[in-house]
Amino acid sequence: MRQAVQEVAIETPGQGLHDFTPAVLRWVADTGIATGLLTLFVRHTSCSLLIQENAAPAARRDLERWIARIAPENGGYEHDDEGPDDMPAHLRAAITATSLSIPVTGGVPMLGTWQGIFLFEHRAAAHRRRVALHLIGE
Template sequence: MRQQSSNIIVGTPGQGLHEITDRVLAWVAQAAIEEGLLTLFVRHTSASLLIQENAAPAARRDLERWVAQIAPESRGYEHDDEGPDDMPAHLRAAITATSLSIPVAGGRPVLGTWQGIYLFEHRRAQHRREIAVHLFGE
């Protein structure tokens, strides 16, 4: 068994789903591990990771609107150190995921036809997000 680990840095322009599938595929390809398990972990409390449809932009927009309704921006939160989008960003990250595990077969992540990997930025301002990647296998 072998393993590889690294970080993928993603600059976000602000809130929303930002597809990182191509970057993950490129990293897995260079790792040269044919069969195994890929783990992605976002090292932030106001961003998350999702596997979501990558064909219809409307699906992503609907998801973004739904999450915003579940954890709306308001002045009613006690934790607002960085502004009105601070606590909602933490809530949005809490109801989504900070890590993903994806099987790898044939040197590629095993994703469905319409599945893409996304960094979900929950803050309005642009950020530099770090995703730890780890691949274990042979």
């Protein structure tokens, strides 16, 4: 049994879904681990991780609009230390995911045909986000 750990930095221009599947695929291939379990963990409280449709941009836009309705920026929140998008970003992260687990076989994450790995930025400003990758297997 072997393990590999890496951190990936993702520059976001602001709110939205940011596909970083190619970076994950390259890293998994470079580890030389053929079969195992890949865990991804975002090291922030105002963004999240999703496996989502990677072919139709309209699906991502619909998801972005839906989550904005669920946790609007004008919600009258008490916590607004970093601006009006502060608490909504935390709420949006709370209802999505901060970690993902993906099986690996043949040296490739077992994503479906139309699945991609996305960082979902919930803040309006640009950020540099860090995602920890951990692969265990053989």
